[in-house]
Amino acid sequence: MLKFLQLTLDFLDGAPGQRPAAPAAPAPVPAEPATRPGPPAPPAEPLHAVLAPATFHHPRANRQATLAGTFVAYEFRRRRRRSIGFLVGAEGLTVSAPAWVPLREVDAAVQEKSGWILAKLQAARQRRDQLESARIEWKDGACFPFLGEPVIVVLDPRRGTGAVLNTEAQALPGVPRLTLHVGLPHDAAAEQIRDVVQAWLMRQARRLFTERLDHFAPQLSVQWRKLALSNAGTRWGTAHSDGTIRLNWRLVHFRLPVIDYVVAHELSHLRVMDHSPKFWDTVATVVPDYAQLRGQLKDEALPGW
Template sequence: MDLTEQLDLFPDNPAPASRQAPPPVALLHPVSEATPTPRPPSLPANARWREVQAPQQVIGYVLQRSRRKSIGLMVNDDGLQVTAPTWVTLGHIDSAVIEKAAWILRKLRARQERQTHLATADTLWQHGGSVPYLGKRISLLLDGAQQTAVFEGQPYAPQDGDALRLALPADADRHRVRDTVHTWLQQQAQAWFEQRLHYFLEQNDLRIRRWRLSSAATRWGSCSSDGNIMLNWRLIHFEHDIIDYVVAHEVAHLRQMNHSKEFWRELERILPGFERARDALRKHDPGSLPLI
């Protein structure tokens, strides 16, 4: 009997024998058009939520103080993030947001459109189809003259519309295209997860016995008490911060084989501000990506 203790990132609940595939979902929480800056489920440490009335509508934002010398505005999948020096008043910060309201709303709506596309676009396993890769949607091109698959972009910093050129004839059937794409995605996952795992282990002076990719239906990652880590290859569909969260989560288990307060403190030490990536990933499980 194998008594090795294993911790899963999410419980592996038995799936029913037969069930309909869930509807398409966004890889990250979409931003509503009616409320373009919804409050995130959780805020980073030392951050606060504020709302300001702009000419078009109310804009909410996450405010963090820092040692920087000016006010910084950034729009990401959690909405508007504002960093400001400790000496700047809230009134001045609100004024900066109002001044840039048109730019902020334009960025938020562009972000929403991209996420909606990720959520609803079925995967067509053919020339001109597309798949999500590291949070972007890349195009599939079939090229019988190719010897191997070639990605026409930065491998670990893709942009929407970058092409993956496959060494397949134009009339290749969908199953062959799908299997070829899956093989390429798994190769990228193997290489990128290896880098991120090495980084977190080195930063925390930790060692593991071994690690490998998994294809589990209901878990994103796991860590055993004897130092074996498994990471689901489908994480490669998500953005970097979500991948880092899962990797750091499993690395934290090397010191805390539980989900106690001590574990979450260890994870916060390893990956400060992990909550946003955790909350985004909680909306999904590997089985919630039925089209890919």
């Protein structure tokens, strides 16, 4: 803070030949009231503490690094592989390296990859924040997406048990036209409401997934034998050589074209069990715009349960 000091100079200017007048007696200075000194002011907080850099900490972290001023604690694993690998997931950064690679080379590789690592970690954090902000509060009037459209939960004890989707609600601008009438009292616990809605969604998922599997399998000249619903946190589907297809039931939150991409993706694995160019060419025969749909699947944040 800049301080300004003002200087005032007083001149006594008398007439020639005259003695200057005697200076006036100074006015008495009023005494200041006695005060008890207060506690000393707390020291100013350092700037680096106010503007603390972002930090990222993997729950199973066993190594750490400072990347462009950002502290990153990551999980380091020894794996049977040919080179150092980097994976950024919901938990944070995981670095894998062959047994013969010394730690100094791992540290150097982490520093060299710092820009990519920080961008991925920040994107993962933003996605997690979006999920938290979209977390559903299970009560009368709760809203969740179904096939890309918002659905309003209506507690309706007259319905008995279960849930029934009403598609005849009046369509108003900005107001969801779908309502799910849940047979629970208005004082039902949040866990009860959530469980009824989840059971309804899983029934819809099994019906819809079966229909889409039957639609795409003949086009791909494959045969699926069993459908299993999963609740995986990071995987939307898997395919096994015995014809078993496992799909995440939460896919019913997405629009139908996105669901079709995942179904076609897993069925294509019954012909090509890797992600080679031949595999993606197979997917493109039934879902030509798979790249765009794959991006939507990756970027759209689903509500937290």
